[in-house]
Amino acid sequence: MIVLFLVIAVVFLAAFAALHWYAWRRLIRDTTTRRSVPRRIGTAVFVAGPVLGLAAVRDDMPGIPFAWEGAVDWPGFMWLALFLYLLFALAVGELVRPLLSRWLARRDTPADAPAAPEPRTESPVIVSRRVFVSRVVGGAAAVAAAGTVGYGTYGVMRGPQIKRLTIPLAKLPRSAHGFRIAVVSDIHLGPLLGRRFSQRVVDTINSTQPDLIAVVGDLVDGSVADLSDAVEPLRGLRARNGSFFVTGNHEYFNDPAEWITKVRELGLVPLENTRTEMPGFDLAGVNDVLGEQSGQGPDFGRALGDRDRSRAAVLLAHQPVVIDEAVAHGVDLQLSGHTHGGQLWPGPLLAGLANPTVAGLERYDDTQLYVSRGAGVWGPPVRVGAPSDITVVELASLQS
Incomplete structure (x- = not known):
């Protein structure tokens, strides 16, 4: 197992280095002269960027205080996002490069001029043309990548936007028609998104005046000791029928029991494989799948096994992959997150390989599954093609 891990690590690092060498060649070496200041600066960036990026992906940095981790995470994760879109832009540039070279060659050569013999060594004109093409293509790639990442970062930092959705439930009584659940x-x-972001999320939720608030996992990336101040604004959540919480996989990267105690102290009700009655329906919650590693995984029998199935049931479960269990236990609506909607394109394509639904509402037999794109981010504080959201789900009765 250790040997296999080492082989995978070596292959990954080799590919990572090769891709950086390719990007450095196209953006720096092909566009600058040897020993020039721009080449030295560009080379330094291409050395520091991947080093910080690899450091940032570690969940914990030994010897670095938690408060300082953001100083590594911000540039490191931003580099990884920028590098991803640099590669995409440079790949497009490889298609443009020969077309631009041919166009310049035709423009510089009169139509009636006799063909010149092929020189054995490159002439200064040819070298100059190649540098010009490299600068045009490289510059366009850099602008496109920086613009994409910049806009994606702005979308994250302004906070999640409110999304409204009406979901009809056949068993919901008329008395509960219009019941509104704010799903986040x-x-x-964590190190990137702290108390200010937390307060923005709370203010956005409260502005919707929901009947119930559902916090569907992955609240934190860190310990209670490190993030007590960041989660403090959650104490201000307001809903007529209370605020509820289920664990996500990231809660199990630290001490889930401590976080259960902390969210209860903040006024949220943890649903640990249990349920409670709401006006007109049952609200249930199960632990995240990752809890199985410590014997604290989802227990659908305990949460839903002995309930009255004539009543509608709404289930809070962090990961969409438990939808089959929800169907088997007669759940009417499952509310989930986890996928981030893919967060960074082409992430939605990859997330679709591991999740039945990446984002939005879909039906599985008699159970409807809604997957939120989430309010925050993991990794780069950037979203491309998957804007963050807080969804207000309005339940609709079909009974006359």
């Missing part, structure tokens, strides 16, 4: 998942408070 994947806030991921």
Whole structure:
């Protein structure tokens, strides 16, 4: 097992280095002269960027105080996002490069000029043209990548936007028609997103005046000791029928029991494989799948096994993959997160390989599954093609 891990690590690092060498060649070496200041600066960036990026992906940095981790995470994760879109832009540039070279060659050569013999060594004109093409293509790639990442970062920092959705439930009584649940998942408070972001999320939720608030896992990336101040604004959540919480996989990267105690102290009700009655329906919650590693995984029998199935049931479960269990236990609506909607394109394509639904509402037999894109981020504080959201789900009765 250790040997296999080492082989995978070596292959990954080799590919990582090769891709950086390719990007450095196209953006720095092909566009600058040897020993020039721009080349030295560009080379330094291409050395520091991947080093910080690899450091940032570690959940914990031994010897570095938690308060300082953001100083590594911000540049490191931003580099990884920028590098991803640099590669995409440079790949497009490889298609443009020969077309631009041919166009310049035709423009510089008169139509009636006799063909010149092929020189044995490159002439200064040819070298100059190649540098010009490299600068145009490289510059366009850099602008496109920086613009994409910049806009994606702005979308995260302004906070999640409110999304409204009406979901009809056949068993919901007329008395519960219009019941509104504010669904928020994947806030991921940690070194990158702290108390200010937490307060923005709370203010956005409270502005919707919901009947119930559902925090569907991955609230934090860190310990209670490190993030007590960041989660403090959650004490201000307001809903007529209370605020509820289920664990996500990231809660199990630290001490889930401590976080259960902390969210209860903040006024949220943890649903640990249990349920409670709401006006007109049952609200249930199960632990995240990752809890199985410590014997604290989801227990659908305990949460839903002995309930009255004539009543509608709404289930809070962090990961969409438990939808089959929800169907088997007669759940009418499952509310989930976890996927971030893919967060960074082409992430939605990859997330679709591991999740039945990446984002939005879908039906599985008699059970409807809604997956939120989440309010925060993991990794780069950037979203491309998957804007963050807080969803207000309005339950609709079909009974006359």
